[in-house]
Amino acid sequence: MEGLHDARHEMAGAPAEGPGRTVSDRRWAKELYSSIRCAAALLAMLLLIDWGAGDETPWRVALWCGLSVLLFLVLCPRRISAGEGRLACRGLLHTRRVRTDLLVSVRCLEGISQRLAFRDAFGGRVELDPRVLVNNPDMWHRLSEDARKSAESGLLLCGATELRRVEQRIDRETALTVFKVSGLE
Structure with a gap:
């Protein structure tokens, strides 16, 4: 049993066999750009509404920035x-x-x-x-x-x-x- 345990640790640290090429998700960049665009559009819309209503304060701007960052984190695709x-x-x-x-x-x-x-x-x-x-x-x-x-x-x-x-x-x-x-x- 000990030999199997040692072999597992050796294999876990070893790279995969062969020099095969790596394939990545080809739509990842487009989805990342889309999530950035959505977060920026939300921020712009919220700041524009505050500016139009005359309610623009540093705390509200920080709140809207935080909300936009949160939206980006939710939408950000995994690579x-x-x-x-x-x-x-x-x-x-x-x-x-x-x-x-x-x-x-x-x-x-x-x-x-x-x-x-x-x-x-x-x-x-x-x-x-x-x-x-x-x-x-x-x-x-x-x-x-x-x-x-x-x-x-x-x-x-x-x-x-x-x-x-x-x-x-x-x-x-x-x-x-x-x-x-x-x-x-």
């Missing part, structure tokens, strides 16, 4: 990237990583918005919106290959159904895009 054997989700305060070649479960979390939760053999956990994978076929391909390795090695015991659903959704979206581009819709 998601995938490389050979890993998936990372970087937020404003922390980064979560999971070894995709050592996945033990993939779960679909229902709620206000659908999320996929990935968990690896070391307890690492990453949650992401399935639309990120639909919008980034390269990222899905990287993740799918590694999940297949996990399933073949017997680690991935829970989540094959969720991965098939995502794959079907990606195939459907790709087919619709091809039909639109070719004018066959």
Whole structure:
């Protein structure tokens, strides 16, 4: 048992196998710009209303700035990237990583918005919106290959159904895009 524990720690610190290229969410910059724009529009609107009403005070300006920053923090997208054997989700305060070649479960979390939760053999956990994978076929391909390795090695015991659903959704979206581009819709 001790040997297994040591091997896990060695593998956890080791980089993912191979020099594979890293794929990032290609819509992240657009979503970041959109969240900045929304926060700035709210600030401008609140300051304009205060200026028009003649209620402009330093405390109110500070309050509106704080409210705009809070809106930005809520809307700020996480930066998601995938490389050979890993998936990372970087937020404003922390980064979560999971070894995709050592996945033990993939779960679909229902709620206000659908999320996929990935968990690896070391307890690492990453949650992401399935639309990120639909919008980034390269990222899905990287993740799918590694999940297949996990399933073949017997680690991935829970989540094959969720991965098939995502794959079907990606195939459907790709087919619709091809039909639109070719004018066959």
